[in-house]
Amino acid sequence: MSNILLLDAGCCAWMCPWWLLWTLGAFLLGALLHWLLFCRKKQQIIDELTAERDGLHAQLTNAEKDLASLKYQLDEANKENSRLRAALNSCEADKSILASKLAAAEGDDGDGTGLGIASGTPGDGGGVDFAALLGNENLQIVEGVGPKIEGLLKDGGIGNWAAFGAASVDRLQEILDAAGSRYKLANPKTCPQQAKLADEGKWDELIEYQKFLDAGVETKGDFDTPAKVEKMIVKILGFSLNENDLKVVEGIGPKVEGLLKDAGVKNWSDLANASMDVLKGVLEAAGSRYRLADPTTWPKQAGMAAAGDWAGLKAYQDALDGGRA
Numbered sequence: 001m002s003n004i005l006l007l008d009a010g011c012c013a014w015m016c017p018w019w020l021l022w023t024l025g026a027f028l029l030g031a032l033l034h035w036l037l038f039c040r041k042k043q044q045i046i047d048e049l050t051a052e053r054d055g056l057h058a059q060l061t062n063a064e065k066d067l068a069s070l071k072y073q074l075d076e077a078n079k080e081n082s083r084l085r086a087a088l089n090s091c092e093a094d095k096s097i098l099a100s101k102l103a104a105a106e107g108d109d110g111d112g113t114g115l116g117i118a119s120g121t122p123g124d125g126g127g128v129d130f131a132a133l134l135g136n137e138n139l140q141i142v143e144g145v146g147p148k149i150e151g152l153l154k155d156g157g158i159g160n161w162a163a164f165g166a167a168s169v170d171r172l173q174e175i176l177d178a179a180g181s182r183y184k185l186a187n188p189k190t191c192p193q194q195a196k197l198a199d200e201g202k203w204d205e206l207i208e209y210q211k212f213l214d215a216g217v218e219t220k221g222d223f224d225t226p227a228k229v230e231k232m233i234v235k236i237l238g239f240s241l242n243e244n245d246l247k248v249v250e251g252i253g254p255k256v257e258g259l260l261k262d263a264g265v266k267n268w269s270d271l272a273n274a275s276m277d278v279l280k281g282v283l284e285a286a287g288s289r290y291r292l293a294d295p296t297t298w299p300k301q302a303g304m305a306a307a308g309d310w311a312g313l314k315a316y317q318d319a320l321d322g323g324r325a
Contacts (some may be wrong), residue, residue, distance in 0.1 A: 085135070130203050133236050134229070136160045141229045142194045143213045149186060152179050165196030203229070230308075237314050239305070243267045249301040250317045251324070256293060259286050271302035294324050 134141055137160050139150040156175040158164050172188035190213060197206040210227035226234075226241045234241055239248050244267050246257040263282045265271050279295035297320060304313040319325075 130229075130233055131198070131201060133233060134198075136162070136199070139164055139195070141198055141232060142191050143210045143228045144187065144191060149176070149183065152176065152183075161195045161199035165192050165199050167192055198229070234310050237310050239310055239313070243269070243306070246271060246302070248305050248313075249298050250320050251293065251295070251298060256283075256290065259283070259290075268302040268306040272299050272306050274299060297325055 139145050139153055139158070139161075140147065141161075142164065145153070152175055153159075153164065153172070156171075158167055158172075158175075169189055169192065172191060176183040176186050176188065190209075194206060194209065197203075197209065207227040207230050210229060211225065231241060246252050246260055246265070246268070247254065248268070249271065252260070259282050260271065260279075263278070265274055265278075265282075276295065276299075279298060283290040283293050283295065297316075301313060301316065304310075304316065
């Protein structure tokens, strides 16, 4: 009996390691199959997602580069557009001046009103197309409208003088209110009337009306300060509204201007009324360096400036050579 027990014990001792090895092998085989069937598949999915992510990141980077390039091209296009618009305005100004010269040559301006736009020289503009000079999309000709408000109005669908003149005050106020409290002081009450006058080409009426305004508010103007549209037209034509600026006259530079003012010729009116003997005497007294200066046309030019006849002055100066007829 004891021998049998010993035999059984020996068999168990001999069989246990193989059973454990078989169990361990089965476990390892199952783990391997699990990895092959599941973990490897997951790793493959992860690798695919990683590759897709990297591809999308590369596409995003390229898209950002394309966007930056398009923004640059847009900025350059806007600059070119501004340059071309300025060139167009310059061409339109030259065209208007040439038209006025032609009209003068044909005797159409025999009434003596010239091409004045300032107060005291009412008229129809003498053939000068101020709408072309300014551009009917330029809403800033309206007193009370600056670049930012112009942008708000155009974003609101008001892109030219006709649309501005037809807009109601309530609609304009709605646009300003929607832009925030910074525009709460803006008063659009007179804006449609100003735009309507510009759209109808009633420039003298617009100038007189704007002198009645201050920042677009009625009864605040002093009637002496040049109107906003008047300043813009004069600037486009290349002049100054400072009546003490004698350099507006072709042939007068800073040094000659100083000589004239020292002699009591302080402004355009003084120069327009100065006799030729006085002007020549000032130049002769200054020495031989001024002997080539010819003041013959200076009083006429100054008279045009004093009268606000800017288009006429521009046309006259175009026919001069260094102030000489």
